[in-house]
Amino acid sequence: MSLANGLYQDRSSPLHRVPAGVKVLALVIVGTVVFLINDWRILLAVLAGVTALYGIARFSPRVLWAQIKPLLWLLAAFFAVQLWLNDWQAGLVVVTRLASVVLFAGLVTLTTRVSVMLAALERAMTPLRVVGVNPEKVGLAFSLVLRFIPVIASVASEVREAQKARGLDRNMIALSVPLIIHTLKMADDVADAIEARSYDPIEKA
Structure with missing residues (x-):
């Protein structure tokens, strides 16, 4: 199961009992903090801490590996670019x-039912209606992101395998362009489907 199929796995663990709103807030905080840290040693400690949380949540190393495996080639590409440009x-x-962010996000989705998570997000966004924020639209956007993470990971894997057969698996342009085109096409199809069904979250509000 990837972050993707990222879906809740029932366990009897302390992390499963943490309220959804607290976990979503923690994800936002972690996602913000790691981008403020520039020391790789501290970041490795953060990554080790996130990894340890999988044990606390009673997930096996196999589940942990499944969260990060689809992104290995992307991580390798980022590392190679930075190695070339910097060090x-x-x-x-x-x-x-x-x-760290991917693994923590995976942990949140694995320990929290998506419906509960979205409900908590919409409740948290409700006070922002006064400044024009529509909680239902935010919830829809968030649910689409969760839905498409696995799909995009799957497409990325298919593109990589196809380009590998052509001997282009090390060519970042050959890998990135088809993935971007597939992703934009899927986004366009989803937008058309939503429009065809006349779905309008504002009316629900």
Whole structure:
């Protein structure tokens, strides 16, 4: 199961009992803090801490590996770019940041039912109606992101395998362009489907 199929797995653990709103807030905080840290040693400590949380949540190493495996080639590409432009330390900073956020996001989705998470998000956004924010639209956007993470990871894997057969698996342009085109096409199809159904979250509000 990837972050993707990222879906709740029932366990009897302390993390499963933490309220959804607290976990979503923690994800926002972690996602913000890691991008404020530039020391790769501290980031490695953060990554080790996130990894340890999987044990606390009673997930096996196999589940942990499944969260990060689809992104390995992307992490390798980021590291290579930073190594070329800067040095290995800059590459390690970028990779540990992304890995920490992905693993923590995976942990949140694995320990929280999506419906509960979205409900908590909408409740948290309700006070922002006075400044024009529509909680239902935010919830819809968030649910689409969760839905498409696995799809995009799957497409990325398919593109990589196809380009590998052509001997282009190390060519970042050959990997990135088809993925971007597929992603934009999917986004366009989803937008058309929503419009065809005349779905308007504002009316629900």
